[in-house]
Every structure is written in C-alpha cells, then in structure tokens.
Amino acid sequence: MRLVDVHCHLESDIFRDSLDSIIGGALDAGIVKLITSSITPDEWPLSESIARRYECVEFALGVHPWYCREEHMGRIDELADARVRGAIAIGEIGLDKKTPHPSMELQRRIFERQLSIAKELDLPVIMHCRGAFEELLHHIKKTGMPKRGGIIHSFSGSIQIAEELMKYGVSFSFGGALTFRNSKKKEDVLKGIFPGHFMLETDAPDIPPVEKKDVPNVPAHILYNLKAASDILGLPEETVAGAATINAANMFGLNLQS
Numbered sequence: 059m060r061l062v063d064v065h066c067h068l069e070s071d072i073f074r075d076s077l078d079s080i081i082g083g084a085l086d087a088g089i090v091k092l093i094t095s096s097i098t099p100d101e102w103p104l105s106e107s108i109a110r111r112y113e114c115v116e117f118a119l120g121v122h123p124w125y126c127r128e129e130h131m132g133r134i135d136e137l138a139d140a141r142v143r144g145a146i147a148i149g150e151i152g153l154d155k156k157t158p159h160p161s162m163e164l165q166r167r168i169f170e171r172q173l174s175i176a177k178e179l180d181l182p183v184i185m186h187c188r189g190a191f192e193e194l195l196h197h198i199k200k201t202g203m204p205k206r207g208g209i210i211h212s213f214s215g216s217i218q219i220a221e222e223l224m225k226y227g228v229s230f231s232f233g234g235a236l237t238f239r240n241s242k243k244k245e246d247v248l249k250g251i252f253p254g255h256f257m258l259e260t261d262a263p264d265i266p267p268v269e270k271k272d273v274p275n276v277p278a279h280i281l282y283n284l285k286a287a288s289d290i291l292g293l294p295e296e297t298v299a300g301a302a303t304i305n306a307a308n309m310f311g312l313n314l315q316s
C-alpha cells in the first residue's frame with residue numbers, strides 16, 4: 059500500500075532533533091508523501107526548508123486561526139509567492155469558534171484573504187474548522203474555492219454539512235479521532251464521503267490514535283487510522299488506502315511514481 063499523510067506539522071519543536079528517524083518511520087509505514095502545514099508566517103521558511111530536505115515531504119503555507127494576529131494582515135499577501143516557493147497548498151487556515159482568542163472578526167478577515175489568494179493561485183486549501191461550519195460555508199460561497207478544491211482536516215461536522223461542502227469541492231481528511239470508534243456521526247460522515255472525498259492524515263504531533271495516546275503522534279501512526287477507517291467502512295485496508303491516496307494525488311498534484 060502507498061499512503062499519503064495529507065496533514066501533519068513537521069515544523070513542531072517536538073520533531074526538531076528527530077526528523078530523520080520520523081521520516082524514516084513514515085517511509086517504513088508505507089507513506090510516500092507527507093504534507094506539512096505551517097501555522098504562522100514565522101514558520102513559512104521552516105516548512106519550505108523541511109520539504110527541500112526530504113523528497114517525500116511537500117508543504118503548505120498559511121496562518122492557523124488560533125494564531126491569527128492583527129499584524130499578520132500585513133503579511134498575508136506574501137502568500138502570492140506560495141507557488142513560486144514550491145508550496146502545493148495554502149494551509150493550515152480556517153475558523154474556530156471554540157477558542158476565545160483571537161476574535162472571530164479577525165479570524166474571518168485572515169481566512170477570507172487566504173482563501174482568495176488560494177483561489178487566485180489555484181492551490182488547494184487545508185482547513186481547520188471547529189464550531190464555525192456555517193461561517194466557513196458563508197466565506198466559501200462568497201469567495202469561491204480553488205478549482206483544485208481543498209480539505210477540512212479532522213472533520214467534526216455532520217453528514218448534512220459535509221454534503222453541502224462537497225458541492226464546493228471540499229473533501230475531508232481523518233486521523234486519530236477515528237480510532238476511538240465511538241461516534242455514529244463520524245461513521246455516517248465517513249460512509250457518506252467515501253470514496254471520492256476521503257483522505258488520511260495524522261495531524262502529528264497532535265491527535266494521536268487511541269493505541270498510542272500516551273506518546274507524541276508521528277506520521278507512521280497513520281496505519282492505526284487506516285485500520286480504524288477500514289473497520290468503520292467494512293472494507294479492506296487496501297481499498298481504503300487506495301481511494302485516499304488517489305484523492306490526495308489528484309487534489310494536490312502529487313507525483314507518486316516510485
């Protein structure tokens with residue numbers, strides 16, 4: 059099986075002194091591509107340098123809603139060079155009503171501008187959304203999506219919301235939350251989006267699978283997420299992995315030739 063981890067954070071300080079072994083473990087697990095996503099403008103050079111260091115790593119540039127600052131508005135336009143720098147997506151961007159700061163007003167301004175740049179560049183977006191799906195949908199309808207579409211990672215919405223978002227080219231990636239296997243809502247979503255709008259992620263070093271909940275999450279743990287998705291869907295792991303990998307390759311323009 060060839061796997062793609064469409065969302066992780068190799069920029070994390072947790073990985074600073076162990077990236078060689080982390081990447082080696084990912085390759086041993088069958089991962090052929092990882093997409094690492096920045097969360098602040100200060101991380102953009104690091105994301106780019108990691109991707110240049112490892113052939114299997116691609117990168118996305120963006121400002122995460124948790125880390126939005128007013129001064130970032132003056133830097134967002136630098137994302138116009140994202141494609142030239144080698145980024146394959148704009149991310150991690152989005153909206154989060156469950157965090158008290160920063161304000162939704164600032165989050166919305168920064169998200170909308172990033173989405174607009176992604177559309178201009180036709181780079182897919184990697185989105186975070188908690189408790190703000192109606193707001194997210196509003197901005198997608200207002201601004202439009204890149205032709206390549208985008209993903210919401212670790213999606214927590216309903217199948218009804220997913221169906222509405224899919225009309226605009228949105229797909230969904232799932233990681234460690236699947237391994238708890240305790241959500242009828244998540245099961246309904248998974249069955250409703252598979253196979254055409256489903257991808258696999260780890261969000262490493264965050265959201266570890268239940269089997270590894272006491273240690274930092276790493277990309278190699280994607281195998282636990284794959285097994286959970288296979289169990290929920292009642293399909294062979296090879297079938298689930300194949301669909302997720304094809305979807306990732308198509309959306310992000312990945313070259314998966316061995």
